[in-house]
Amino acid sequence: MNASALLLLCAAGSAMAGCAARPGAIAPVSMGNAYAGASCAEAAALRTSSAERLAILSRQQDQAATGDAIGVILIGVPMSSLAGGDVSGEIAAEKGRVAALDARLQGC
Numbered sequence: 001m002n003a004s005a006l007l008l009l010c011a012a013g014s015a016m017a018g019c020a021a022r023p024g025a026i027a028p029v030s031m032g033n034a035y036a037g038a039s040c041a042e043a044a045a046l047r048t049s050s051a052e053r054l055a056i057l058s059r060q061q062d063q064a065a066t067g068d069a070i071g072v073i074l075i076g077v078p079m080s081s082l083a084g085g086d087v088s089g090e091i092a093a094e095k096g097r098v099a100a101l102d103a104r105l106q107g108c
Contacts, residue, residue, distance in 0.1 A: 043108070
């Protein structure tokens with residue numbers, strides 16, 4: 001079974017089970033102009049570390065979503081989410097941080 005079929009099954013089962021979302025489907029949390037006072041160098045350094053953290057979290061979330069899909073297929077339960085593998089809140093915050101830093105860096 002391919003990944004898209006697993007995702008489809010997970011999506012169908014998510015109404016009952018609550019599967020982890022794929023990173024691309026997670027909306028950023030608005031940070032407004034939280035970094036308006038940061039210097040260009042500070043904003044650039046923060047942007048780099050935040051993007052690295054987002055990449056790590058995205059890999060974890062992809063693994064959780066795949067694990068949930070497999071769990072739903074095999075036993076009807078999203079095991080990765082139940083085991084704490086869903087990091088969607090952290091991804092939303094990190095996406096918002098990256099967007100706010102990008103906005104700050106446009107003025108540099």
